[in-house]
Amino acid sequence: MTQQIAAERRARLNRARVLRAAVALADEVGIGPLSMRRLAQELDVVPMALYKHVANKEELLDGMVDVVIGEIDPPVAGADWKSMVRLRVLSARRVLQRHQWARRVLETRTNPTPAVLGYMDSFIGMFFAGGFSVDLTHHVMHAIGSRMWGFTQELFDSTAISEGDTPAAVAPEVQAAMFQEMSASYPNVIQVATSASHDDGSVVGSGCDDQFEFEFALDLLLDGIERLHQRDYSPTAARLERG
Amino acid sequence: MTQQIAAERRARLNRARVLRAAVALADEVGIGPLSMRRLAQELDVVPMALYKHVANKEELLDGMVDVVIGEIDPPVAGADWKSMVRLRVLSARRVLQRHQWARRVLETRTNPTPAVLGYMDSFIGMFFAGGFSVDLTHHVMHAIGSRMWGFTQELFDSTAISEGDTPAAVAPEVQAAMFQEMSASYPNVIQVATSASHDDGSVVGSGCDDQFEFEFALDLLLDGIERLHQRDYSPTAARLERG
């Protein structure tokens, strides 16, 4: 009975609801405009109410990351290490792509939450299961770095602009002039940027297939790692004898 | 004469001086505490005075990045592409290590400044000079990503904590308990983290040699790239026949 009444009123807040609302809000408006005040408003509550459920904004962000990580598929069983890793990374990538903000937030965490550690632990476990030494695994984890989460540090990718303001359309003749100028100053950049995007003449190579680029780089890395593993390479030994 | 008087008074502000002061301040206190107000104070000037020299804080940060990029060595002439790239990256790394904050700032730039484009252009030029096709260069640049700037996205590295607050020493017995707990929950992480740091028992593997890890990963990448180049591999062709 009292439950019913409570349900008719505003549902009671709890940590999970706060985090879910935060994730949803960030998905919608981006991480920049996500403030405690804005989130509170979304939950129809006064800002300070949130602090009964999260210690502060940092902890809120930690919690949001945990929610996101929870969406990554568990490792598929019974495959070789390489495909396990590959699939897991690509799963993480899909998740992080649903929550664009998560990349930046992940990067700014100062200490890992249990969920993060759990993911890393199971990630490392895939290499162990594949017969990697602790030592090689260590170096390999460094080499993979943030690619483990399914993203690369794409400096200045075109999608980064889409936070908030629209890029303010410019007249075609101005575009052309800019292109000319760029071609003169940065001929190599222009060549590379336009190589994969013959269809549209956009200056930043927005025509290029991010997913392909990601997999290309990932496979380059995995192939290199496989080669090391096959020849029982020990990075630490190599370093010692190099001196 | 008037010059002398001016020199006796506070030197006049200009964009370069603002940027240099900003870089110095960020070097000293970190990027977090760097506010327009704080910077103005450092320059013994009212906050709004800065806006006569930079449009807003974003532009200030852009300018700071440019200053940093200016410190990267130019490419060494007359070497093969691989060592040119390698040396350039390691030079960038040294610079970015002098300005720890620059990594984060670089990551948050939304559009590249001329200095950034210039660096990328000359970077791309090294591959062209090495006989790489435009196409392969494009993919290779993606694969290198932020490693071009001499950093990897080290999530949760121990250095990240050092912004501002000291980590508040904990009693050894508490440390031991934490270690026990971690070992139970994240056995793989613990193994890997402690593999390269037998000397000190710190939980986060702070004993590991970042520079070695970086070069290890860089070389893994460069070797992979070299292999592709030698066999005249065309990623785009590979993709077309696959797709």
Add this chain to the structure above:
DNA sequence: CAGGCAGGTGTACGCCGTACACCTCATGGA
């Protein structure tokens, strides 16, 4: 000597995170 303009100032606004004291109301023991 006059005028203009580059550059430094003062004030004020709206945002942010959050400390702290307070209120309210469901709940469980007497």
Add this chain to the structure above:
DNA sequence: TCCATGAGGTGTACGGCGTACACCTGCCTG
């Protein structure tokens, strides 16, 4: 049945942020 308790929501306030806008000042040029 009642009342103490404590979890959870509220209101107010503070200090910090970026920066808009009007203003002042003093050097440089004509």
